[in-house]
């Protein structure tokens with residue numbers, strides 16, 4: 019599980035045309051993978067939601083990235099991560115930082131519920147490389163787009179390179 023996180027390399031260069039905006043594929047995908055665990059919605063605590071957007075704004079023009087942990091579907095704790103690429107078009111997390119954060123999550127009795135990153139200039143949909151490197155269907159993929167007047171947040175389940183939009187609530 020940790021090993022695949024190290025490959026969170028997401029190039030957005032040239033990806034503007036490749037937003038794989040999904041149709042309604044979730045039922046079909048779930049039938050194909052009856053034994054996998056899926057995330058189908060996400061709940062943010064107000065504080066986590068606000069802090070996530072602040073982190074993304076602070077890192078602009080670079081992409082920000084981070085992890086969300088909690089219990090059930092609720093994101094209770096935000097873990098801002100270093101984007102080791104320091105790039106406006108891509109992010110990669112450091113495997114040692116990931117391991118340290120996972121240990122702290124366990125210490126709090128929480129599990130990974132979401133992986134977020136920002137798109138400073140792109141819309142809030144997974145890029146092709148986001149999709150290729152998404153290995154956590156049981157975790158929500160959260161994208162914060164800063165390309166519009168206001169930050170826009172969208173959440174997805176990505177399974178076997180299928181992108182499924184999921185709902186979120188702030189409560």
Ligand SMILES: [Zn+2]
Nearest residue numbers: 028144145148
């Ligand atoms: Zn991305």
